[in-house]
Amino acid sequence: MLEKAGIARPMGRNEPEERGGAAKGELSEAPHGVARLACFAGVVLLLAILLDALITCGLRQINTSSFGVWNRIVDGKINADILISGSSRALTHYDPRIIEERTGLTAFNIGLNGSQTDMQVARLKTYLRHNKKPLLLIQNLDLFSFQTTHGGVYDPGQYVAYLEEPAIYAALARIDPNVWKARVVPLYGYAAEDLRFSWISGAMGFFGWNPPEDHFLGFRPRYSAWTEDFERLKAMNPEGVRFEIEAEGVSQMEELLSLCKDQAIKVLLVYSPEYMEMQALTTNRPQIFKRFDELTHRFGAPVWDYSSSPTSARRENFYNSQHLNAEGAMTFSNDLAERLAADPVLGRPSVRSYSKGKSS
């Protein structure tokens, strides 16, 4: 019938007969060949598993730089009285050494480079899981504080060794549902997600290597001169720039404040210095700051706004429109620390618990 319909045609003389399996003689070779391939695949898989474990172990052994900070967080070795949290602006603006000196309290900076509020909350939760809760959380505010991560996290390789942390994994899974592959498939996270070759650091760390220290109580000073990034930004955006206020971003900020409220952690929201020309370029700045004020009213967390500070006015304090250089960070940290020490609420004797010897 199929032949009549023209769909099939009778087999020709030269076409192989259907034998339902391999020919004799070939039958015995196939299982042997398949077994060899399977064995080789097993060897590769085993190597991948071992290498993955070696890299992860190595990264967890590093004492310095950004991985050193991560390890101190998850090993519960910080336990600071004052904790600074936020994005790269937190990381490069707040020097805990100066804050410690002025306030007499221990301080640590867990600012996360290239992060939005969702990943900052995850890092804070991880900190609280392993460390004593701080007396005061200083949360740095940004124009993009009400935005969540889209299109992938910055430097995803830094998280691979810490995917067992529930808060980190949950936050990453919200951003990229495929993050389970990094947990389950050996080397996937270091291969598929990491462009910075963290796996090399991990392999070397396994044998005791540590990168040069560039984080000081979590603070990372930037010894850079002003770059041309802002001029390019202005040229590309003559009408100004706008930072969207996302509902999920607002929700993340509220989650952070609620978390602190539930744990009786005082919160101070700080809008650290921003180069004033950038302030003028942002078209919806008033709306963003109005949202900051709303948070203050709802959660009782004061906002200290350094937008109009002398530090913000001087280009010499910045290496780009959003980030203070080392000198600018020192000036700002001094201002902040003195204000903290003098604050009637935040600087009250009952808040002080001098334990400077614990900070390292």
Added chain:
Amino acid sequence: MLFNSLEFAIFFPIVATMYFVLPQRLRTLHLLVSSCVFYMAFIPAYILILALTIVIDYTAGLYLEKATGRARVWLLAVSVIATCLVLFVFKYFFFVVNNVIGFAGLFGWQLSGPSIEIILPIGLSFHTFQSLSYVIEVYRGRQRAELNFVTYATYVMFFPQLVAGPIERPQNLLHQFYERHEFDYVRVTAGLKRMAWGFFKKLVIADRLALYVNDVYANPQNFNGLQLTLATIFFAYQIYCDFSGYSDIAIGSARVLGFKLMENFDKPYHALTISEFWRRWHISLSTWFRDYIYIPLGGSRFGERRHFASLLVTFGISGLWHGANWTYVFWGLLNAIYLIAGSISKDARNRAFGLIGMTEGTWARRLVMWASTFLLTCIGWIFFRANTMADAWYILTHLAIGWDFERISTEQFLLRQMPIAIAGIALLEIVQLLQNRVSISAILARLPLAPRWAVYASAIIATVLFGIFRKTQFIYFQF
């Protein structure tokens, strides 16, 4: 489904295992089903478009074989037009509409295009050409019409070469679906090694270079001459490694299953002339255009004028095949001009070489010829890769301006990527140079099992660790 994905790493072993376990009568059907699964991983509904072209050309093939006289010509015309119409609608509709609107604007007419979005089905240009090849060969009497619909559908949809070639001829591929392919350890491992080499080219070299090229070509005005030059050279290797890497994976995976696909690249950047380059680059497409456009137009058989006109038309269409943008058309025409100029100036160049003592076969002459061919190719790639003609012209005119060795990296391509990119290209060239002199596979095969496996395992792990796995599809998928 991308080759460089976890999904394919699971898909392929299952498909291959089932292929060898199933009885012969079910194997082609199994390949067809697998190919459908492979294709539907992109946009499932688009399989209907593929089904349409398959039905059109399968039916046309059957009737073409039986028809005589003018009816055959009409049938061929209907089949070709219908198949090309599908390609036109999805690939060139908005290109034509936008150009008509632009042209009307020159006369002050304000026209507006339709507000719909058409997403190009992946691999449309490739399987369209493969289908066209079939009906044309049946028309020419060089191929019997395939009566078995499942076999014909599998010929069009065969997943290793479905989305980016090689564009197969029915004489090469169709009969292979009737052959018994048994599990042969040597053949299977040869196929796997070919795939591994393809993955290395794609993941370690092509996708790494893409980080640099994408940054620079997105906004060329923000980069200095050194960066523009590097990006152009990098693109030459990116597109080669991306496309030849895909072909290696396609050929290798087909080889695992027992199928032999045609070679698609033959070290094109080792060519000494543009003409030789086109005999080495995307061979399946070049030969398709040669056999179905260039030769029917007359080729070189009817004098110089007809020859040059055939070249211009063929390469112009080739450029358009690559994309609905004038930059591609310009690239195609530029290559035609290269060939024409090469043809006209051949004697003059020989005399010039002779005058300066560079006789044929000397290394100096070969070096000059190689360098000039590579340079001309790279100039062509500028137009191929640039987003607009204006961008292309900017890049071309600023290659030598404002070199700054302290500003090499880009936002995505940090300096730490450079040694790996250079090392990858160097390894590629070394392997290609050695290929004609020694058999690397044979040398490795002589090693005892443990060191041999150690080499293979290390190569795989190194490819995984140094590979870039960002969601980058193969360049030629967009064609």
